[in-house]
Amino acid sequence: MxxxxxxxxxxxxxxxxxxxxxxxxxxxxxxxxxxxxxxxxxxxxxxxxxxxxxxxxxxxxxxxxxxxxxxxxxxxxxxxxxxxxxxxxxxxxxxxxMSPEARIKYLEQQVEYKDQEIAFLKKIVSLGKGDKDS
Structure with missing residues (x-):
């Protein structure tokens, strides 16, 4: 430097x-x-x-x-x-x-994790809607 x-x-x-x-x-x-x-x-x-x-x-x-x-x-x-x-x-x-291959793998893992989080949040929201209808 x-x-x-x-x-x-x-x-x-x-x-x-x-x-x-x-x-x-x-x-x-x-x-x-x-x-x-x-x-x-x-x-x-x-x-x-x-x-x-x-x-x-x-x-x-x-x-x-x-x-x-x-x-x-x-x-x-x-x-x-x-x-x-x-x-x-x-x-x-x-x-x-990080090599390009390692970076791609890392980003794919991040996307998969985000997909899991979204699915979990959707389940929580759908469970919450069922309580309101009762």
Whole structure:
């Protein structure tokens, strides 16, 4: 993480980018599509600073440390072979990375649980209606 904090104006500028999913004074989260394009251009031999410019981000706002960190993060995600992470996978209910398959399974379980809750509530409501008719 860079020690440079963003000003409110820099935060507003970063938020205008379709590639920035979230930004605070100290951190910026890029979309998976940004990282994918960054990686492709990096493989084509472009410099990280030039890639950031090509993708519409002001490199002076990010600073050299963040750009170097972004390169390292993208390389690490490629090496892991699980796809590029975005803000949702960083904050999606777990502090650990969830593979897309694990995330789908987790969400399916959540939906099933909600269905059970709804069925239970319907039974309670129907029981309550029977008491009023008596």
């Amino acid at each position: 860079s020690s440079k904090t963003f000003t409110q104006k820099e935060i507003e500028v970063l938020r205008t980018s379709p590639y920035v999913q979230n930004v605070s004074q100290s951190m910026v989260f890029f979309s998976a599509s940004f990282k994918e394009q960054f990686w492709k251009m990096l493989c084509d031999g472009k410099a990280p600073r030039d890639i950031v410019i090509a993708l519409g981000i002001d490199p002076d706002i990010l600073g050299d440390n963040r750009i170097a960190g972004l390169k390292a993060i993208v390389k690490r995600e490629v090496k892991a072979g699980k796809g590029f992470r975005d803000y949702i996978t960083y904050t999606g209910g777990s502090s650990n990375y």
